[in-house]
Structure formats: C-alpha cells, structure tokens
Amino acid sequence: QAVLTQPSSLSVSPGASASLTCTLRSGINVDTYRIYWYQQKPGSPPQYLLRYKSDSDKQRASGVPSRFSGSKDASANAGILFISGLQSEDESDYYCMIWHNSAWVFGGGTKLTVL
C-alpha cells in the first residue's frame, strides 16, 4: 500500500469548490505530519503551493491566492487541499508530499479538471 494515496482524477465546475484528499497509509498518523502541496500544469515543472500541519502551523507560498488552503480530516487520516472559486487556470495535477522514513514522499497526484 502506498504511503500517500490521492484520487487519480476530479472534475469540478467553474466557480465551485474542490477538496483534494491525500490519505496516509494506515499506521501513519496524519496529525504528526506537515503535508505539502504542489501544483503541476501540463508541460511545466511543479510549483509549491502550501503546507499544512495545523491552524497554527501552516504556510502558503508567496503569490499563491488565498483561494488555496490546507486542512486535515483526522477521521479519514487525510490531508486536504481546498480550492474555492475554481477557475480554468486551476486545471492541473496536484501532488501531496510528506517526510516519511527519511525521504520526501509524494502521492500519486490528482488530475483536476475544471469544466
């Protein structure tokens, strides 16, 4: 079982909101991790968006709109990237990342389609 599991795809209408989940493998407690999120547009390298551990330990990268935010769902053992007011430019692949067992580990990514 992968360390981080993300849905492979998600389709949302323009103007709506999207919650992208990043589920940690059973036995890895989401409460103890900072979760980092990256956005990758086709043909481009990823871009760092934000990190979230708790409401007192979070950071959005410079220039990232406040429409992007992080949270956690402890009951699901998951990190969440929330995007409000979806725009066509938000159509991208989104990757979560944690530091686990002495390595940075990425999730498999979610392809977000805005249509």
Place this chain on the structure above:
Amino acid sequence: QVQLQESGPGLVKPSQTLSLTCTVSGASINSDAYYWTWIRQHPGKGLEWIGYTYYSGGTYYNPSLKSRVTISIDTSKNQFSLKLISVTAADTAVYYCASGTVATFDFWGQGTLVTVSS
C-alpha cells in the same frame, strides 16, 4: 529569483551512468539559504525525490536510491550535479533540479527527459 537549467545526455545505455548538471543563476551555490535538489518524474506518473545537497557539500539521499546516487556541488561553476549508476529502463524519467528550503522546492528547472535504452 533563482533560475535553474538541467543539462546532460538524453539517452543512456542500460548499466551505464546517468550524469546531469544543473546550472544555477540568481543565487550562489554557496548560499546557506538553499538546498539543491534532484527530483524525477516517470513518464505520465508521479514525482520521486532523489536527494539534495547544500552549501557545505553535505548530502541526503532517498534510501531507495542511495546505493546508486551521488549529488555534488561545483562552486567554481555555480552548478550541482547528479550521478546515477547502473541504470535500467526503470530510470527513464524527466529529471528536475530544484532549490528551496529543506522542505519546499520553490524553484525548478524545466526538466530534462532521460531515456535508458540500448
């Protein structure tokens, strides 16, 4: 603004060594503000962190690749490099160099596709 550019062969034969260089502009490779990182992305798939180095020359590698990887700094050229030995087709990927803090990869090169094939 830090800018990064990967360079190196696009085709490597199986069992040989993959060697890539990342040229840095807009920052000194000697800066203690940055970690210098290599990440790869297999075709159509997700990201894999390879490892990083920093100004002192110290390194940290992904345990899954540690036995085959070397990352080093060339301060005279403001570059850092990646060597991956004993490559197989599974090492075919787009290789990115990146920089930032230990946890946030703030600046990225455009990536270079390396194909392992005879």
